Amino acid sequence: MTDHDLFPAAIETERLRLRQLDRGTVGTLDLYEITGRSETIEEETRYLTMEPHDTPEETRDMIAGAEDQRENADGAVYAVYPREGESGAGEIAGTTSLTCLWDRREARPGIMLRKRFWGRGYSGERAMALMKLAFDRLDLEIFSPAHFDGNENSRRAIEKYVGRVGGQYEGVLRNWVPDGDEIHDLHRYSVSRAEWGANRPADLAVEFGDGEVANDE
């Protein structure tokens, strides 16, 4: 398997499979089920800059935007699927992204999960996979998750995995994220490559693939 792309087409962890958003691999209408039609979309996007999609065309644009981003090497967006044995296996549980700020040697992760998949530790599990991608494959120096002020669920999830690998809470950036009429304060954390090297889980089961991984279903 040769892979000339910076970002693997697929990533597997113990319980999750991530597939890069691509018109060939992720159905627009399947993704629209969670970006537009989900009954819990308001709650799921409350602390994100993403607005619920009104039409599947917005979802199509989102996928096209992800393809452009990958081609420019600015980052990648993945659809998140629970693997066999998980409840909801094979469904799209959400999306996750890694944005690269090459001049700062920085990788910024993002995630949006459907409510019914909350509380399973998926965020931390995919964060470990994205850290492996950022440090081991992309040779970046800093992995910097962040959440809006008030987002307690993300705070807990981030504190847990950042603490596990020896990273730190940096502080709150006031007026940092413009979002319609509001400007959110942003709490920022970081993990350095050295911290990752010293604290990475010894039993980390993360596989990068070219996208041809067999489906479990």
Add this chain to the structure above:
Amino acid sequence: MSDRDLFPETIETDRLRLERLDEAITVLEQYDHVKVGAPHVDGVTEHMTWSPHETPNETKEFLDGVTEGWENGDRVEYAIVPREDEPLAGEYAGSAGMGIDWDRRTGTLGMWLRKPLWGRGYSGERAAAFLRLAFDRLDLDVVGVTHLPDNEKSRRAIEKYVDRFGGRREGRFRNFDTHLDEGPVDSVRYTISRDEWAANRPEDSAVRFE
């Protein structure tokens, strides 16, 4: 007198006069102060995100950027000229600016000063003037300032005025800035909000905009 443009061409404080930089100084005058080997320039730039200029063309690009920022309404940069009875009175003593991110309604301060003028509290005096500009005139929400982690002099000067105006230290952010020559650097960031300014603004401020 009353100038209805976004930015004042000059600002006067008790001890300083600030003049629109790209009109107050020529490229070659500026280059004499910031070029490699200029007096004290290594001390001035030691803890900054720029290095002494190697050619006047670098200085020209810097000043062109100042003009562009002024015209686009997203940056002001002034020459600092000490007033009568101050050391180096009437001379070019450094520059002070503010970048403006209108989406974030945030102004970000920056300044460098010739070494003979260090330790005189000019940084705080200039900050008070820029806070007035940012909040009273430009209607911004937040004014921020950063320094490199090992810049003790800036840290002391910034802590002093941030504390005086009720602001706060936000934290040390890793790889948050990029040095023009040396790549990513950590940054310590502080902010003062409009409410904090309103509660702590000096009553006897002698700042004048023209």
